[in-house]
Amino acid sequence: MHEAVIDAFRSYLDTPATEHALLLTGRWGSGKTFLWRHHLEPVAKKSGRPTAYVSLYSCNSLEDITVQLYLGLVEAPAEDSVPGFLRAVSGTASFAFTFFREEHGPVLPEESKKKARETTVKDLVICFDDLERSAIPVEKLLGYVNELTERHRCKAIILCNEEEMRERDSYEKFKEKTVGRAIAVQVDYPEVVASIIGQFASSEAYHKFLQDNAEIVVRTFERSGTRNIRLARLGLSWMHIVYTELKALGAFHTIIYGTRLLRIVMACCFEQMSHLVARDDVLADIFADRGHIASLEQDASTGGSAYIADFLRRYYPGDTSDFFTPRFLLEFMRDGTLNRERMREELPLPKVTDPIQESVNLFLSQDYLGLSDEEFDRHMGNVRLAVERGRIGSLREYARLFVVFYYCREDFKLFDNLVAAFQDSMKRAVESGALRYEAARVTLPIIVEGRLPADLERFKESLDEVEKALAKRHHDEIAAAFYDALRDDPESIGAFIELRAAEDRRLAAEFFAHLDASRVARVLRDLSNQQIFAVKGFLRKRYAAAESTVKKRHAAESAFFGSLLEQLSQLVGSTPPSLRRHLLRQLMVEVKQVKAKMG
Template sequence: MNEEIVRFLNEYVEIPDPQYAVMLKGTWGCGKTFFIQRWIEASKEKGEEQLEWNPIYVSLYGLTSVQQITESINKEIYPWLYSKGAKLIKNILKTASKIALKYDIDADNDGKSEATATYNLDSILLLKGDNKEIKGNKILIFDDFERCNVNFDTLLGYINYFSEHCKCKIIIIGDEAKLQEKESENKGLKFKDFKEKTIGRTFEIKTNINETVDFFIQELSSNNRNLLSENKELIVQIFQASKLNNLRILRQCLNDYNRIVMSLPESYHNSPKYKKIITSLLANFIAVYCEYKSGNTRIAELFDGISIMFNDSKYNQEREKILSKYQFIGIGQGLGILDSFIVGKIVHYLDCGFFDTEYMQQYFAIEDADIESWEHLYDYWRLDNEEFEQYYHETIIYYLEDRCQDLKELFVIISILSVLSSLELVSVSKDEIIAQGKKSINRLMTNVTKIEDLLQSLETAQRGLRPIYDEKNHIQAVLWQYFKSIFDERIHQCPNKMSVALENLDDESCERLGVIQNEVVPMKKVLYKETPFFESANPERVANRIIGLSNEAKNTFYQFLLYRYDRTSNGSEIVRVPSMYMADMPNLKLIGEHLKDAAEHTKLIERFALRQIVALIEKIFQKAMN
């Protein structure tokens, strides 16, 4: 389609006085400017001995007056005009001195700046005049038409003048849909009338993704061009799958990616694993970049490792909708597109301009290490029978002998065996693979009980996990659910931060209870204050810590309880206890009983402070039981 536009433009500009303009339309970022710039380069005259008009390109973006447009035209003409040599220019300007310049053309080295010269140059009269000294076609190209802030009637009249009175060939570039929106918002706009009167032909620019990607790659530093050229098909596939259709953003994406890659240590570039790791980064970078720029600004939250653990149907649907776009891209290559581990890092770069490459150290740490057998199986479709049999045999023995070093390695192998099993390329049954996977998970999770270690195990396992798209990942899905069941059970048994704080109360930490209860509970979308944290605390230990507080701290604890369970507007009366706190009641009652006994062996302010807490606990319990 674009080739037909080129042919038409080449014919159009040769018409002596067409008396109509041509419009190139298309959405923002579809490649309109890229297309016209390439056409301009092909249209420029190359000779130095004769003077021929070059196409004059002006972006109307943000311009507010026709004077600014004229100055923009001047800036295009001036350097071209004065690059052709003094003799030719003097002949031109002597002929057109009364209309073109307002200063002495015979003065040499007069010290005038380019800005002054372009200001004095009357480009409109120069274009209107029939100068025999300047050959060729007068072509005016007005880009970003819909983004111009000049009064519309004035703008259309200004452009129409060049078409009707200057024998200029006019090319208008813009988003016609946006122009129609402006016309509907402002009844004074008459683009429809202008189009009928002045625009003779309209063409829609279609994205030529393959040609454009080639051009973008050639713009980058030579050190990284080969890798990107090798992955051109991958770049195109991911960009098209994203449905973004904005070449400007793709160009920004590739430039940003190139900047990050070129900043990596030289040792990384020399690693035998470099190509595979950096290709995975490229796939993720384009997918996340395009998703984020298309409006999916919550993508980091959707693919956060913690978020994935929640059985939130809305989140799951949004996540699967995004994943489905890329499900068939790079199958078997181990690209890990939209891997939860990397999505957040790319979004952080888009938000803050910093990309943390330290995570790559683990991949490049052993530069001379051989690629593991299962890593070869990522590209199973590239292998011959002998290679496949060797790598598969080594992998399955390693797996069945329960030799996996960590959860990431385990789930990488599981994901590979899951795909190969669905393709009937393995010699063991699904049940056998699943049974061994459960044994390995049990072994690797044996001593993982602390919340920090559990969260680390989750992150490690997810880094080996591959997106679950269909039945090809059945084994992986079963074993991931098994891992999650162990994780969920352990995380539920872990003492939470509030329970630990209560069991270790002192005067200083008592002040922080209000702060801690407003923090988010790990693995849950709730704050501590929205959970029954007394349920998991040891009542006797909490009571003893309260008894050991200063009287001032006891009052702080009293205020803390009052704030937690009071749901009235004035804070003076407890009306009800929310159902989410009912699990607190047994332990809270025991704490009150311990404090009541202790109060009998104290006196004065200390007895008052304890009895105040006891009375509040009894009231809370009474309201809960009603």
Template sequence: MTTEHIEQIFTDYIKTDKTQYAILLNGSWGCGKTYFWKYTLDKLAKDSKFNTIYLSLNGISKIEDLDHQLFIKLIPFISNQENNIIKNATKFLGNALNKLSSHYLNASLSAIFKGVSIDTFNFSKYIVCFDDLERCQIPVKEVLGFINNLVEHKNLKTIILAHEPEIDKANGYERIKEKVVGRDLKFELDIASTLPNLFDKYSTNTDFHNFLMAQKNVITEVLIEYKQDNLRIITFYLDTLERVFPAFKNIETAYIQEIILFSAIITIEYKSGGFSSADYNNFKGIDIIDEHYYSLYIARTIRKSEKEEKERDKPYAETFYEKYLDKKVKEYFFYPSIYSYILSGYFDQTKLENEIKKRYPEVISKEIQDFRTLLHYKFRELSDEDFARLTKDVLQYAKEGKYSIYDYVQIANFFYFFSKNNLITESKEDIDKIINDGLDIAKSRKQINDKVLENLLHFGDENPDVTVIKKLIKEIHNEIKKEEYVANSNELIDCLTNKDEFVLAEIFEKHKFSKELFQYTDDKLLLDTILKISNKQLFNFTELLRHRYEISNIGEFLFEDTDCLNKLKTRLSDYLDKNENIEQPRKFLFATLETTLMLTIQHLNDTRKK
């Protein structure tokens, strides 16, 4: 049933005098029933001069407690026309709160309101919303009996929110429901009308709010496409978009809409249990899905019989494709930074910005064009003039360091071959000098890629001279990598000394699952720094250290940290043994850090990859 229809039925209900039935609003968990009450029906009731009360039944175990909770909710509405007992009890409670007397505060509400019952109220201008009927610990027959007494004998207008499939229907549920409930309304969230209300949460972030309003139709279509009506998931999704929004500056609409779609399906899959936080760097094959994957998928399914298809164990990526991308594969692109953020909570904006840049058509420079044209097995098809020009130009570009450090493997491979077969006049020694000169320049850009290096080292070489170049490139790669790690370690030490706890927390968050934080840290310098910092910073450092390694399989990712942590613990233990007269609580804080290091090292060892 549409929300507009429910609003009309509810309006008719509150306008009808002396009703003797309740309305049941029935819908799945998280579909927005409570939100609809609070932001739509409650307003309609108040506009009609009704006092509204919201009461969750979740966890209530006795009718007496329910009666008591409802009474407490009624207190703010007590007027001069109400029963004298109620007025006196309320005055008594006010005195207790004002005087803050231990005698008054120790008195239970049941004693204060002894002899007072909700039966003394005039409910003619009240509407009560009872939420979470299925989560109430009182037998549902008793709860509905309690509500029936109010609606039938006190004419209380009542709306009940429930997910009926979860209700225990034994012991005459249907019979008592028929007696109490006059309207059983199936609630279905209207995404289009609800989204602007959800967008209001971001009204203080003007740019993002304007973005949401501009993309409302796109977001609505995506949520409808995947039948998503769970407000908790939708809110998580919008929070995700807000976090990644700063990376949207000056990018094309097509890529923004890619991110809107991608963020939605990853959020839905994560919140429905398809991914876990531990999968933050395990893409499970969904990073290779594209239109080409679609063609392979169709080919596989066509070749198999229906029986074979049912019995086959499908890869996760294929199931994911069938669930989300059967009609959307042309609009799908995998963004690793967003995937990792949704699963882990850590967002690398620079990484996302670089991923977006790569979506734009590549502008190929002349040196790269020449490289690709020449250093290919089809060089034999080039004219003599083109070959002469290209070999001269590529060698010059290589000497000037215009290529990636990894490109020099291919340059060595081909130019050694050209020289050996007298296709060029340069000797092997000439080529070696050009490669070394070029690498000296190229490495100054400090551009490295672990995966590219891994692929280079994976394959063997027919020419041992090429292997020598590979070894040199690996050394350059590791040298740059070490500089990065050392810089990050120095950043940590500088922060401990000169920054507050919030900056320290940001550094730990930035390197949440990264080996760069401790792998090249000077343990002696780190301890010297720790010995000088304030108690507050020492406490914060220990807590952040503990949180960094608390997940169950952390050893699979950060086992290399144990070297630094072991050395730090040893140095700290030696220091504590030699300095027994350290003042408290500083001595206690050092001991806590020592214990944290010991437990962390043990946990890393226990959870390392075997």
């Protein structure tokens, strides 16, 4: 999603004589600073150019900017080593670069003075962040930047939220002289979420939990509509506190409640902190008595009912069974206090009447250490039956259960050949339909440095094969439903894809990769002229983004559209001259353009 911005930045750097700045605009928290630090700055450094970063939020005068630039470029030991006269000067860019080259500057190591003297002004790439938050008059700020770019041939990147700048009368006037190009920054949700999750690497268990549930975090972030990276980071920080206490209750509590709590904590953080919702008490609406939820469809026109109905549509589309609002969480979200006893009371373990499932749950939660030998043997026998009959509830539970018995194999043995037994069990469960596809990627709940041991590697390969088989069955079912939707109501296929993508985010980008082009062509052959025109409009809208964006997001669909193009060519060739032939040819041209964007 950032390719267009990066390409524009490279072009800006490669242009020898530029007398303007490049402006990146986006809402607060939309990832402008992230884009600079993780993409643009590395590009500049790779080209051999020195870079500097100035946060205008902390600058009250042009002299403050000069100090930040100086310290950033020569790596001065401390700001108080800069003599008083530096702040007393005019603060113009001319002074800044004169000062960089003077030996009478602050008391610095000789290597820093040498670096200052050797700095090539015209090669500098300077990022000015938080333009809208600066206390310096905008005409002075942009005049400062203009002198850097026009007189000293520097490259300047300005990061700002233009929505906040529109009210300043002089902004547009001075922007026209200083800024050569303005680009809107959009959040690349998967990349940003992966980066935020990486910041929790020091907490191994929580980091692994987030990696396993990254799709949920991405979906919740997208549906919030905020595009605010800081709120996403804050939500995961809140969840870290909740997860720590949840983990202390036991592994089975984490299995049952972890994902549900993650969804509601993230959603509440976005709703409460974004200030996009005009409600006096957002949390009171969200945590209202669940008893009224069922009536929302009948009465959701005003007040809290209207808000919570919209909340459910955005964060829990199509299925509210996971909507979960324990009262301890309301207290935590309001005042930061987590009542552990109330948390334990409100997160009970489900009562299991099936003795076999009860035994499986016991080992999944690793709560077997206090059992007598007789009780332990009874539960072991039940787990053995569950595995033999393919009665483990989910692929994720298979993974957890295998790891438990693998690491305890020297103390108690479930099967002589543990890998083979679990392989047979999973195969049986797939054939019987007991196992269903899970949108979130299933991984082994372990942290291993280097290569996996042989048995774990073999089981992981089997786990991946089963996951692929379940995914194929799931996608085949969706494809069959899509062929019906395309035949019965072509205008609804956009909504159909959006609904499936809400359940499994990967389908937003690769939906057509799971379809049979020949079957789609056969359905298209029987559509009316008006319906063919609707399909053409749908394709144009879905793939309206820039070529680089389409290529990155939809590369997996390229083969489908290549095959569909061949099918449509045959269809056009067999259709006599008519309006229908003309519409089919237009559709073929649209498909060809889509395929060209994908490469």
